[in-house]
Amino acid sequence: MTTELRMLRPEEWDGWFGKVELAFGGPGEAPEERSLWQELTEAERSIAAWDDGEVVGTAGAFSFGMTVPGGASVPAAGVTMVSVQPTHRRRGVLRSMMRRQLDDVRERGEALAVLTASEGAIYGRFGYGAATLEMRLEVDTVRLAPPELPGADGVRLRLADPVKALADCERVYARTVPARPGMLARQPGWERLAVLDPERDRGGKGKLQCVLAEVDGEVRGYARYAVEPRWNNEGPHGAVRLRHIVAPDPEVYVALWRYLFGIDLTSSVAVPDLPADDPVLHLVADMRRCGIRLRESAYVRPVEVGAALAARTYQRPVDVVLDVADAFCPWNEGRWRLTGDEAGAVCERTTDAPDLALSVRELGSAYLGGFTLSSLAAAGRVRELRSGALRAASVAFASDTAPWLPHGF
Structure with a gap:
């Protein structure tokens, strides 16, 4: 056939x-x-x-x-x-x-292709490298006190229809996009995916709810969630199933979490996907009560190595020659000189001696700053060809903020 x-x-x-x-x-x-x-x-x-x-x-x-x-x-x-x-x-x-x-x-x-993998082993042979982590939590709201922060009391919270609040929520989401590597600027219509709530898919949970956080009359944050009621001989121990929580300002973020901690008849907040460095871990007294689990999320593939590396900035000045292997997209094969800093970068073909050797898959893993070149080298996936080049490049590629993919597709 x-x-x-x-x-x-x-x-x-x-x-x-x-x-x-x-x-x-x-x-x-x-x-x-x-x-x-x-x-x-x-x-x-x-x-x-x-x-x-x-x-x-x-x-x-x-x-x-x-x-x-x-x-x-x-x-x-x-x-x-x-x-x-x-x-x-x-x-x-x-x-x-x-x-x-x-x-x-x-x-x-x-310059880039990105995906989420149903099976992590599938896409490496096509040049995709695991580039971001997602954090899953089940926060014990009985043993942990609600988060506190000066200024949070000035945030007004109100329940809103999830669909009618879409425009306000999307404006808040758009504010967060430039602040974290991995975030997605998306076409109109994608915001509707976030509030789909088919009754047959609720699995015992209630209807999707949305709480808006306002400061001086402006929506500055939101959380979408559903409550899963549960009871035993001791009484209620329901779970808040949090779908999204977005708030660029610390006071607003704390106000939303405090609200979630206080929902009646519940004893936990379950969160399927947060950045690995989410501040909620520093808002509770005991991280161990948060049931932390990590797994890979976005897989990134540089489709045009030169353009991709030139599009981002670097934490420290970098001048390194990368010998890139890419059998599946041979136009990327060969040596590239990357020079850059926090202001910008240039990446061009060169015949100079290489400093590091790696495949495009490892380049994808390090691209957003979620995994270091040094950790990949420790696994034998990156080879240092000039002494000192690995550490310098690894520090330069790092990101101050953990990269995160905000939703699947």
Whole structure:
């Protein structure tokens, strides 16, 4: 059997997405969620692999801007909906789709591709490196006192309809985007994904709620959550299932957390995804009562090494020659001289002797500052070819703020 790759036609979306649902298992998306994914899908960026009139493979991409160290927003392809039907495994379908997609990303002038992986081992061979961590918490609100901070009492909190509050919440979210590497500037419509609340998917939780935090009449933060009621012989021990909490100002952030600690009939706040350096860990008396768990989140691939490295800034002055291996995108292969500092950077081809040797995968892992070149070298993934080059470059690549992907796609 042979497969044909081609761009998705809009009228083919329903069958194409059905194959995605089939590959990932489960009952499929609720109708309202399915409808929104159809609106958000960029058909011209979506690939279908066909065999005898049937879709056997899928891959898509969304157009984002990703914040990089220094605060710039770099055009990035958000790789999504990648699947191969079980009848066509190990026949090169995935490889051919990745090849087509990365060629297209390059033609569009996007220096980066980013994805979240259903299985972490899949994408390294295509040059993607784990670049951010997400922190999951289950905060014991019985044994821990609510956070306190001077000024938090001046924040006004009010409950709002999650859908009607979208515009206010999106303005707050937009304020946070330049401040942290990994954040996504997104197209209109994405904010609606955050408030989808199909009744069949609640799993015993109540309706989605939204609390807005205001200062001088302006919305400065928000939290979205649902309450999961639970009871035993001792009484109520419900859980607050926090979906999002966003507030650029410390006083507002504390006010929101204090509110969440005080919700009646609950004894914990469960959070699925926060930055690894989230300040809530310093707002409680005992981190051990927060049930901290870390896992990788975003995988980053430099599609154009020179453009990607020149787009970010560096914590310390850096002048290093990188010998980059990239068999899948050979235009990146070879030596690149990176010079830069906190003001900007230049990255160009060179014939000078290399200082460090690494693959594009390791470059992706270090790119946002979430993983250090030194830690990758300790794992044998980066080789120092000039004494002292590793430490200097590792410090330069670091980020003062932990990178974080704010949501999946």
